[in-house]
Amino acid sequence: MRRIEFHNREQETKEIMDILDSEPSLITFVYGPINSGKTELITNLIKNLPKSQKVFYINLRGRLISNYDEFIRVLFDVEHEARYERIKEFLKPVVNVLPESYSGIPIPKDLFLKLFKEKEVEDAFVYIETVLRAFYKNDQNPVLVIDELQVIGDLKIDGFLIYKLFNFFIRLTKELHLAHVFVISSDSLFIERVYSEAMLEGRCRYLLVDDFDRETTTAFLEKNGFTDGEKSLAWEYCGGKPVCLVELINRKFGGRNVKEKCEDALNIRVSQLRDLLDLLGYVKPQVMLENEKYAVEREHVVGILKDFVDRDIVNFEGHRPEKQFMINKNILFLDPKNGKVRPQSKLNLLAIREVMRDAQNWDGSAG
Ligand SMILES: Nc1ncnc2c1ncn2[C@@H]1O[C@H](COP(=O)(O)OP(=O)(O)OP(=O)(O)O)[C@@H](O)[C@H]1O
Numbered sequence: 225m226r227r228i229e230f231h232n233r234e235q236e237t238k239e240i241m242d243i244l245d246s247e248p249s250l251i252t253f254v255y256g257p258i259n260s261g262k263t264e265l266i267t268n269l270i271k272n273l274p275k276s277q278k279v280f281y282i283n284l285r286g287r288l289i290s291n292y293d294e295f296i297r298v299l300f301d302v303e304h305e306a307r308y309e310r311i312k313e314f315l316k317p318v319v320n321v322l323p324e325s326y327s328g329i330p331i332p333k334d335l336f337l338k339l340f341k342e343k344e345v346e347d348a349f350v351y352i353e354t355v356l357r358a359f360y361k362n363d364q365n366p367v368l369v370i371d372e373l374q375v376i377g378d379l380k381i382d383g384f385l386i387y388k389l390f391n392f393f394i395r396l397t398k399e400l401h402l403a404h405v406f407v408i409s410s411d412s413l414f415i416e417r418v419y420s421e422a423m424l425e426g427r428c429r430y431l432l433v434d435d436f437d438r439e440t441t442t443a444f445l446e447k448n449g450f451t452d453g454e455k456s457l458a459w460e461y462c463g464g465k466p467v468c469l470v471e472l473i474n475r476k477f478g479g480r481n482v483k484e485k486c487e488d489a490l491n492i493r494v495s496q497l498r499d500l501l502d503l504l505g506y507v508k509p510q511v512m513l514e515n516e517k518y519a520v521e522r523e524h525v526v527g528i529l530k531d532f533v534d535r536d537i538v539n540f541e542g543h544r545p546e547k548q549f550m551i552n553k554n555i556l557f558l559d560p561k562n563g564k565v566r567p568q569s570k571l572n573l574l575a576i577r578e579v580m581r582d583a584q585n586w587d588g589s590a591g
């Protein structure tokens with residue numbers, strides 16, 4: 225099997241290494257459009273860290289978390305029961321049940337059952353803090369990475385769990401300087417809420433992991449044997465979206481036509497967007513702004529999309545419910561740092577332009 229090598233990310237890697245080289249004091253939120261390579265960047269970086277630096281990487285994606293029990297199970301990875309030798313050294317008293325390939329917070333099953341029977345979130349946090357202390361070695365702070373944290377964004381356990389977690393992260397970083405905390409999310413509305421959250425003001429930093437720029441994209445494709453013509457075609461359709469480029473590279477190595485793949489991918493987006501606009505002629509979805517419900521108006525959605533016919537980026541202000549709706553649908557991406565909205569990918573931008581070309585069809589009611 226052919227494996228595509230990890231490409232570049234020098235600047236982002238350097239930024240994270242600089243963070244790891246200094247005392248923990250802020251929570252780092254890693255964000256960016258969907259499929260921009262956030263998880264890949266972090267997992268690649270973790271792989272290359274010295275063995276002595278302990279990293280706990282917890283990915284909440286795809287985990288069904290609707291209550292406290294499930295959250296704690298994911299956090300502590302109690303499913304696995306094999307032993308993990310290296311951790312033994314540090315955690316002698318609690319090391320009976322540690323998994324082989326381990327990334328959650330280690331905890332033996334007995335202790336887990338005892339500690340969390342009472343369903344006190346704070347107990348869990350005290351335990352994690354204790355584990356992190358045990359891993360603080362030779363001036364190297366342990367690293368806690370939570371990927372897709374928005375999964376528990378709405379979970380309520382005696383108040384919102386997310387606020388308790390944020391408080392705990394602030395304690396680990398700014399107050400105790402004990403562990404580096406990275407939170408990754410591709411949900412830009414979640415990041416926007418975080419961004420305007422008073423309790424996090426001055427206590428976190430934001431690191432954008434965006435699609436590759438043109439130069440990086442060209443180098444990536446060149447490394448993988450693309451001709452000049454194929455390179456421009458890939459850029460025209462995929463921009464610097466790594467997942468899309470990887471798809472084209474695989475296609476090329478399979479001896480198949482790259483252009484066909486580009487057109488197929490665009491056609492799918494176009495038809496999805498047409499379908500969504502058609503649906504909005506019949507139904508009025510609602511979105512929540514603060515605690516109030518707002519209806520999504522199709523004509524405003526069309527108006528927003530039309531703005532992208534001759535530009536790549538617009539302001540977040542104006543027709544907020546509709547913008548929020550399109551962000552929720554992963555058609556648009558919001559960067560809270562500059563308050564700008566843009567399509568999630570080059571394919572989305574092209575699809576928007578194609579659908580808006582026959583925009584007059586969308587100006588009236590359903591049809
Ligand atoms: N630097 C890179 N070099 C090579 N391939 C990459 C790179 N970054 C991402 N990819 C490819 O793109 C795919 C998607 O990346 P990844 O899952 O990390 O994106 P993400 O931003 O975490 O996505 P999501 O928004 O779904 O969380 C990867 O599986 C990998 O194939």
Ligand SMILES: [Mg+2]
Nearest residue numbers: 262263264410
């Ligand atoms: Mg990811």
